Amino acid sequence: MSSAPAFPPSAEPAAVRVENLSKSFNDPKRGEVRAVDRVSFQVARGEIFGLLGPNGAGKTTTLRLISTLLKPTSGTALVGGCDIVAEPAKVRERIGFLAGETGLYPRLTPREILKFFGEMHGMKGAPLAGRVQQMIARFGIEKFADTRTDKLSTGMKQRVAIARTMLHDPPVLILDEPTAGLDVPSARNIEQAVKEAKQAGKSIIYSTHFMEEAEFLCDRIAVISDGVVKITGTMEDLRRATGKQRLREIFVDLLGI
Amino acid sequence: MRFPFLAAIYRKEMLDLIRDRRTLISMVVVPVFVFPIIMSLMGFVIGAMEDKAERESKTQTIGLKVANPAVRETLSKAGLVVADKDNLRALIEQKAIVAGVEEVAAAGQAPEFRVYSDNSNPTSAAASEKVRAALAGLKEAIVRSSLRASGVPEAVLTPFSVAKVNVAPPKKMAATMWGSMLGYLMILLMFSGGMYPVIDMTAGEKERHTLESFLATPAGRNEIVVGKMLAAMTAILMTALLTLTSIVVSIRSNRIGGNSAEVRQMFSTIPLDAGNIGLILVTLLPLCVLAAAVMIAIAMFARGFKEGTSYLTPVMLFVLFPAMLGGMPNLELTPALALIPIFNASQLIRGIILGDFTRAAFLVTMAANLVYATIALAIAKNRFETESVLFRT
Structure with a gap:
């Protein structure tokens, strides 16, 4: 017996298509925990898709599943037409993943880190060096490109991390709270880069705790709680469904708090 | 790969x-x-x-409870510091002397010289070794002179000698x-x-x-x-x-x-x-x-x-x-x-x-x-x- 597809086929396939994705963990105290429960959504080219939810809602697990760091218990996702379960290596070639608590190698310089991640995407030689230089210029890293990252401020590090995520020009960006802990200028810088990526036709999955940022940046938003997607849609859709205006109120309403 | x-x-x-x-x-x-x-x-x-033991064994006192003047003279000549003491064992334990020599005489027998030392102390061990060597030298000198007095050739003392050879290079x-x-x-x-x-x-x-x-x-x-x-x-x-x-x-x-x-x-x-x-x-x-x-x-x-x-x-x-x-x-x-x-x-x-x-x-x-x-x-x-x-x- 086969279930009906979660999404009707469209003329232009979505860049990311998440279908009934579930992940359970075995917790020694609580037994089996469903961290992600039949999550489905899709992200088109040139779209920023916001993933909102309280801590422990399953946002990070969902992003880790799509990035092939974790294997789903059931369901799957297609990234640029590649299946995360069947072709994880191909999926990793098509994504730029920024983890929530991204660390940079403290003893390496931004230039060395960018070069290394370029090599991990099969880039090499003069094209790689050129691309690294381009990213250094784009993200204003010139002044500290050859300083060990353990000497850099949080904002500087996050710029390097974003540059690293976009270096190989992936069609899909998966950004887990990219502006957490940043001051306004640094956050602004990153939001700008994300908008540019959107204009370049990238598909972006963007998780955040900042309601303002989500309202301002995201084309569509999914609110997730206890591993379940409560609602998906544009701001207009969300307003219509809840009768609230501001995303903060919508969020509170959906979580029932 | x-x-x-x-x-x-x-x-x-x-x-x-x-x-x-x-x-x-x-x-x-x-x-x-x-x-x-x-x-x-x-x-x-x-x-x-090693240097310390060697040095101190010559400068620290060796207690004597000995009547025989030849023994006293031999030890002095060997460069050791000697002094008459009683209760040698206790003095060594207290580190007042570094070693001791006691003459024990028994009727009808040759006298015995007991050399006391604390072998857990390298200096004392080194001193007792020096005393023993000096007394052995004295013993041999006495034997040789007796042999000479009796007209026996000294060669009888060493009918053969023993040498150890370690073949391991x-x-x-x-x-x-x-x-x-x-x-x-x-x-x-x-x-x-x-x-x-x-x-x-x-x-x-x-x-x-x-x-x-x-x-x-x-x-x-x-x-x-x-x-x-x-x-x-x-x-x-x-x-x-x-x-x-x-x-x-x-x-x-x-x-x-x-x-x-x-x-x-x-x-x-x-x-x-x-x-x-x-x-x-x-x-x-x-x-x-x-x-x-x-x-x-x-x-x-x-x-x-x-x-x-x-x-x-x-x-x-x-x-x-x-x-x-x-x-x-x-x-x-x-x-x-x-x-x-x-x-x-x-x-x-x-x-x-x-x-x-x-x-x-x-x-x-x-x-x-x-x-x-x-x-x-x-x-x-x-x-x-x-x-x-x-x-x-």
Whole structure:
């Protein structure tokens, strides 16, 4: 017996298509925990898709599943037409993943880190060096490109991390709270880069705790709680469904708090 | 396995490693300097202790409870300080005198001279030895003069003499000592030299939150493990090579053993040439893979540097024991014993230095350690594919 597809086929396939994705963990105290429960959504080219939810809602697990760091218990996702379960290596070639608590190698310089991640995407030689230089210029890293990252401020590090995520020009960006802990200028810088990526036709999955940022940046938003997607849609859709205006109120309403 | 990926991962790990002060200390500073420092200290201490005993045995008082004037005169002439004392035993214990001589006379018998000393004290032992030698000289002089008085030729005293000849050349004597030490030392330093780099590239990556981004790249899990393994092996091999070089150089340029000719002779040479150095390195190579893989597999469980250290410290203890046993003399490396990891390498290195090992033992040791290394590598690779290990936080 086969279930009906979660999404009707469209003329232009979505860049990311998440279908009934579930992940359970075995917790020694609580037994089996469903961290992600039949999550489905899709992200088109040139779209920023916001993933909102309280801590422990399953946002990070969902992003880790799509990035092939974790294997789903059931369901799957297609990234640029590649299946995360069947072709994880191909999926990793098509994504730029920024983890929530991204660390940079403290003893390496931004230039060395960018070069290394370029090599991990099969880039090499003069094209790689050129691309690294381009990213250094784009993200204003010139002044500290050859300083060990353990000497850099949080904002500087996050710029390097974003540059690293976009270096190989992936069609899909998966950004887990990219502006957490940043001051306004640094956050602004990153939001700008994300908008540019959107204009370049990238598909972006963007998780955040900042309601303002989500309202301002995201084309569509999914609110997730206890591993379940409560609602998906544009701001207009969300307003219509809840009768609230501001995303903060919508969020509170959906979580029932 | 794609070579450019492997090379890039190896380069990154090595760059990260040589910029880490902790690693540099355990990999370079310890193997290069620890041995020469220990050697010089040992030489200095042994020499100083002997000199002190020698000097003090001549300047400290030896108590006498002796009526015989010849004895008193002989001891004075031998350069010893003597004084009449009662209760010699107690005075030695109180360190008021360094040794004592008591004349015990029994009716109808030759007198007995009892030499008291505290042999736990090197000075007292040295003094009593001097007293004994002086009295032996006096005894012989008396015998000789008696013989002369009776008209007996002195030659009757020595109908024959006995000489001991050690056919083991100094090189072989040194080999027995180095055989029991070198393998143990090198294996121990290899594991300790690899410990910090391994923790840094496993638990350290978790702690600094760099692992997740690394795993999200197209690099294969096996490429990541092997790249890290090669970097860890470089650190381990470098420690082994530096240790060996440092030992050879400090042996050949140091004077160890003070006045003890025997100790000096043992330390004066280290029977190593290009041939057996090569064999030792071949023996250590599979052990190097084994060390890297085992430590990576274990350290991968740890959430951070501190936890990694506490996981790997017991490993060091497990290594210590077989490595030490492997250096024991009178054990023969049978093919069955050659199956015991670490012990087999330590024992084989001993055999190589002594020039005494069988081809079977060599081959079994190599094969066994290669098999163990492969198993450990498979386990390490599996650790990198286990979600609960990678994301253990």
